[in-house]
Amino acid sequence: MPRHEAIGPREIARVLAPGGHLLTQQVDGADAEEIHEWFGTDPQYPEVSSGRIVRDLDAERLLALDADRPIRVTQRRFRILASRDGVQ
Numbered sequence: 001m002p003r004h005e006a007i008g009p010r011e012i013a014r015v016l017a018p019g020g021h022l023l024t025q026q027v028d029g030a031d032a033e034e035i036h037e038w039f040g041t042d043p044q045y046p047e048v049s050s051g052r053i054v055r056d057l058d059a060e061r062l063l064a065l066d067a068d069r070p071i072r073v074t075q076r077r078f079r080i081l082a083s084r085d086g087v088q
Contacts, residue, residue, distance in 0.1 A: 006048070009056035026053070 007024055016022060029048035036043055 006045075007053065009053065012057065026050070 007022075007026065012022055026048065028050065029043050029045040031043075033043070
C-alpha cells in the first residue's frame with residue numbers, strides 16, 4: 001500500500017546504527033503549488049522541506065547532498081490490473 005509518512009529526526013538518530021544509512025523519498029510541502037493555486041487551497045504541510053529535515057538532523061552528509069542540487073532520480077512505476085471472467 002503506497003503512503004507518504006513523515007520522518008522523525010529524533011527517531012532516526014535513536015535507531016540508526018553507527019555507519020548506518022537512511023534512504024527515504026519525501027514530498028516537499030510546496031509540491032504541486034500550481035494545483036493548490038488552481039483549487040484555491042493552501043499546502044497541507046508547508047513546513048516539510050529538505051532544508052528543514054537537514055537542519056533537524058544536523059548531519060554533514062545530508063547537508064552536502066542538499067547543497068548538490070538537483071539530485072536526479074529516475075523513477076519507473078507501473079501498474080498491472082488483471083481480471084478473468086468465468087468463461088473458459
